[in-house]
Amino acid sequence: MSLNQPDAEFESHLAFRNFLGKAFGIVCMVSTWFSIGALVVLLASVSWQASGWLNWSFITNYDSRHPEQAGVLAGLWGSLWLIFFTTIFTVPVGIGAAVYLEEYTQNGWIKRFIQVNLSNLAGVPSIVYGILGLTVFVRMFGLFGTKERVIELSLFVLTLEIPVPFGTTVLSGALTLSLLILPVVIVASQESLRAVPSSIRHASYALAATRWQTIRHQVLPSALPGMLTGVILAISRAIGETAPLVIIGALTYVAATPGDIESPADLLRNPGSVAEVPFSEFTTLPIQIFNWVKLPNSDFQHVAAASILVLLIFLLVLNGVVIYVRNRFQKNVRW
Amino acid sequence: MRTGMNPFQAISLIVLLVLGGCNIKDVEPTATSPSADGSLSGTVAIDGSSTVFPISQAVAEEFQKENSGVKVVVGTSGTGGGFKKFVLGEIDINDASRPIKQKEIDACKENGVEYLELKIAIDGLSVVVNKENDFVDCLSVEQLKKIWEPNSTIQNWSDVNPAWPDKKIKLYGPDTDSGTFDYFTETICGEGGASRTDYNPSADDNVLVYGVSGDKYSLGYFGYAYYLGNKEKLKIVAISTGHESNCVVPTNESIEMGEYVPLSRPLLLYVNKASMDKPHVAAFMKYYLNQGQALVNEVGYVNLSQADLAETQALLE
Numbered sequence: 001m002s003l004n005q006p007d008a009e010f011e012s013h014l015a016f017r018n019f020l021g022k023a024f025g026i027v028c029m030v031s032t033w034f035s036i037g038a039l040v041v042l043l044a045s046v047s048w049q050a051s052g053w054l055n056w057s058f059i060t061n062y063d064s065r066h067p068e069q070a071g072v073l074a075g076l077w078g079s080l081w082l083i084f085f086t087t088i089f090t091v092p093v094g095i096g097a098a099v100y101l102e103e104y105t106q107n108g109w110i111k112r113f114i115q116v117n118l119s120n121l122a123g124v125p126s127i128v129y130g131i132l133g134l135t136v137f138v139r140m141f142g143l144f145g146t147k148e149r150v151i152e153l154s155l156f157v158l159t160l161e162i163p164v165p166f167g168t169t170v171l172s173g174a175l176t177l178s179l180l181i182l183p184v185v186i187v188a189s190q191e192s193l194r195a196v197p198s199s200i201r202h203a204s205y206a207l208a209a210t211r212w213q214t215i216r217h218q219v220l221p222s223a224l225p226g227m228l229t230g231v232i233l234a235i236s237r238a239i240g241e242t243a244p245l246v247i248i249g250a251l252t253y254v255a256a257t258p259g260d261i262e263s264p265a266d267l268l269r270n271p272g273s274v275a276e277v278p279f280s281e282f283t284t285l286p287i288q289i290f291n292w293v294k295l296p297n298s299d300f301q302h303v304a305a306a307s308i309l310v311l312l313i314f315l316l317v318l319n320g321v322v323i324y325v326r327n328r329f330q331k332n333v334r335w
Numbered sequence: 336m337r338t339g340m341n342p343f344q345a346i347s348l349i350v351l352l353v354l355g356g357c358n359i360k361d362v363e364p365t366a367t368s369p370s371a372d373g374s375l376s377g378t379v380a381i382d383g384s385s386t387v388f389p390i391s392q393a394v395a396e397e398f399q400k401e402n403s404g405v406k407v408v409v410g411t412s413g414t415g416g417g418f419k420k421f422v423l424g425e426i427d428i429n430d431a432s433r434p435i436k437q438k439e440i441d442a443c444k445e446n447g448v449e450y451l452e453l454k455i456a457i458d459g460l461s462v463v464v465n466k467e468n469d470f471v472d473c474l475s476v477e478q479l480k481k482i483w484e485p486n487s488t489i490q491n492w493s494d495v496n497p498a499w500p501d502k503k504i505k506l507y508g509p510d511t512d513s514g515t516f517d518y519f520t521e522t523i524c525g526e527g528g529a530s531r532t533d534y535n536p537s538a539d540d541n542v543l544v545y546g547v548s549g550d551k552y553s554l555g556y557f558g559y560a561y562y563l564g565n566k567e568k569l570k571i572v573a574i575s576t577g578h579e580s581n582c583v584v585p586t587n588e589s590i591e592m593g594e595y596v597p598l599s600r601p602l603l604l605y606v607n608k609a610s611m612d613k614p615h616v617a618a619f620m621k622y623y624l625n626q627g628q629a630l631v632n633e634v635g636y637v638n639l640s641q642a643d644l645a646e647t648q649a650l651l652e
Binding site for chain 1: 392420538
């Protein structure tokens with residue numbers, strides 16, 4: 001048998017191996033199209049139901065018992081502020097914890113212990129965080145009794161009046177959602193810190209950079225895009241949450257927006273009102289959708305569909321912004 | 336050696352600077368008194384049953400049109416969830432689809448919360464079958480009990496009445512978290528929560544409507560408002576107590592006159608007495624029991640009879 005004459009057995013095996021490669025490709029393609037197909041079906045049915053219902057007054061009206069007058073103003077601003085504050089609380093704490101775990105701690109049982117607990121926390125049902133948030137933030141273990149009190153905090157330009165306990169406010173909601181998504185953000189940030197080659201760190205130390213300089217100028221910039229991906233996924237999850245918010249007592253019907261800011265123009269006219277936002281009562285888009293879907297009048301199904309579209313657009317814009325920021329950072333990484 | 340502050344000193348200094356302007360004080364209940372021109376201001380906090388929610392929302396919507404200074408907020412944590420806040424004095428009003436339980440009464444006493452119990456509307460649970468069902472017009476309470484009791488042996492319609500077809504009954508009902516489920520099981524099966532478990536449960540009554548309307552041999556029960564909203568897709572079943580001549584179909588009249596028994600239940604408001612001292616809450620409650628009663632029908636529930644309404648109004652005074 002000569003070497004340059006492949007035998008029949010080899011030929012048939014080769015054909016089989018080539019077939020395997022193609023088959024795997026097809027399986028992967030079907031997986032992709034399956035999720036895209038599901039999304040298209042969802043979008044099509046929601047858009048079809050929502051057609052004619054999604055107009056400008058739907059965005060600027062409060063909820064109403066008349067389906068044609070019902071709108072998402074309260075839910076839209078509620079969700080917006082809630083996510084804004086959730087992001088503010090989550091990003092520094094999440095990234096800080098990840099940096100500490102990856103860059104500062106030694107591998108040991110403490111780190112392993114924290115690691116296992118973080119992964120477990122990421123799988124805890126969201127309603128459990130709602131119960132936690134109700135006790136810790138809304139009621140503060142009842143430490144302050146039932147009497148309403150405020151802490152006056154004078155910052156340089158304005159005085160914050162912080163109610164204790166926080167009660168059912170945007171602040172309580174945002175802190176609860178932060179607890180919910182922190183494990184996800186930490187684990188994702190750790191992964192992306194681990195993906196920074198250690199040769200980069202060594203090179204930096206070799207040039208006499210301190211640990212702070214190494215983290216600040218080398219590790220963080222290159223890990224940031226990956227961290228932001230984790231943040232996007234976590235925030236997208238937080239936007240859709242209903243259960244923990246209903247538990248802490250988020251409202252279903254309220255004809256007011258947090259801080260009474262009803263439009264971006266209000267925000268520019270009276271920027272000081274932002275200070276009231278964290279201490280306002282609120283409702284969110286998913287809570288409104290959940291409520292409308294359950295109502296007996298079948299016209300509310302269209303209202304619900306229209307608000308699902310609003311929620312999807314909101315999510316899309318938010319993710320777009322984060323992805324834009326991420327790409328800006330990615331450009332700066334040159335190895 | 337380097338002088339100056341180390342980080343710890345710097346942080347403590349910043350904390351001191353910030354906390355320097357910080358003090359805790361009690362909130363004086365000033366925001367609730369009527370202002371000079373007699374207009375009301377303040378917040379009315381309502382929580383509780385999602386069954387009562389549409390009524391409270393409708394009243395809140397109309398009340399706020401006339402009193403723009405008052406903010407009425409309505410949550411839907413469920414009757415029990417609402418009571419948990421009510422007994423702590425966290426909300427002014429609890430929407431309830433069942434009467435207060437002894438445990439909740441005790442908790443109120445413990446926390447010094449006194450309350451008013453006000454009937455505001457009636458809900459009639461509707462038993463429905465598919466539109467094409469031509470053999471069932473009326474079911475007795477005993478028949479319903481036989482069908483729904485735990486470990487029920489009824490599988491086919493012919494098991495209920497030999498004259499009916501030998502086809503499997505597909506059962507649809509609210510899930511066990513629902514107040515409707517509690518009420519139905521208590522009045523029909525004699526014990527709250529006692530129900531057969533092999534039925535199709537859903538927390539969303541629209542799913543039940545969908546299920547019954549798509550299945551010729553189905554049977555389901557849910558709130559009267561959901562029947563009214565889907566009349567063209569469903570057939571209502573009359574309910575009789577005892578003899579077949581007593582069959583009563585749920586209509587606005589039969590529910591209001593108290594003829595549709597035992598499946599009609601009162602919807603209640605529990606109002607914190609301390610909140611009634613605030614003029615805006617008192618005004619809201621007055622509105623609820625007067626102008627607000629016109630809205631009850633609009634959202635699919637049934638008004639109280641004149642006598643019952645007068646009794647409730649007297650209670651409020």
